[in-house]
Amino acid sequence: xxxxxxxxxxxxxxxxxxxxxxxxxxxxxxxxxxxxxxxxxxxxxxxxxxxxxxxxxxxxxxxxxxxxxxxxxxxxxxxxxxxxxxxxxxxxxxxxxxxxxxxxxxxxxxxxxxxxxxxxxxxxx
Numbered sequence: 001x002x003x004x005x006x007x008x009x010x011x012x013x014x015x016x017x018x019x020x021x022x023x024x025x026x027x028x029x030x031x032x033x034x035x036x037x038x039x040x041x042x043x044x045x046x047x048x049x050x051x052x053x054x055x056x057x058x059x060x061x062x063x064x065x066x067x068x069x070x071x072x073x074x075x076x077x078x079x080x081x082x083x084x085x086x087x088x089x090x091x092x093x094x095x096x097x098x099x100x101x102x103x104x105x106x107x108x109x110x111x112x113x114x115x116x117x118x119x120x121x122x123x124x125x
Contacts, residue, residue, distance in 0.1 A: 002097070004114075007119055010120075013125050014125055015085060019081070023077060023078045036048045049070045051071070053079070059101055097116075
C-alpha cells in the first residue's frame with residue numbers, strides 16, 4: 001500500500017483554509033496510525049499531526065494546535081488534514097505516512113520507500 005497518495009494542496013492567502021487528503025492507491029487504507037508531515041524549503045521534515053483510526057487518538061505539533069484538525073473517514077479509507085488560519089510559515093510540501101500514534105506521541109521514523117510525492121501548500125498574498 002505504501003507509498004500513500006496525498007492531494008488537496010494549493011495556493012492560499014494568509015488566513016485561508018485547505019483540506020488535504022491521504023489515501024491508499026486503489027485499495028483500503030490498512031494502517032491504524034496515519035501521520036502528516038511537512039517539509040519546507042531548506043528545512044528538515046517535521047511531524048505535524050497523526051491519528052489512530054482505531055482509538056481515535058490524535059496528536060498535533062504545538063505550531064498547528066487549534067488551527068489544524070486531522071480526521072479519518074474509514075468508509076472512504078481516507079485521512080484528512082483540515083488546515084485553517086493558514087500562515088506563510090505553513091508553506092511546505094505535505095506528506096502522509098503510516099506511523100504509530102498513541103498517548104506517547106507520533107512516530108517519526110518512516111522508511112524512505114514509504115514517502116509519496118506529497119502535495120504542495122503555499123500560503124502567500
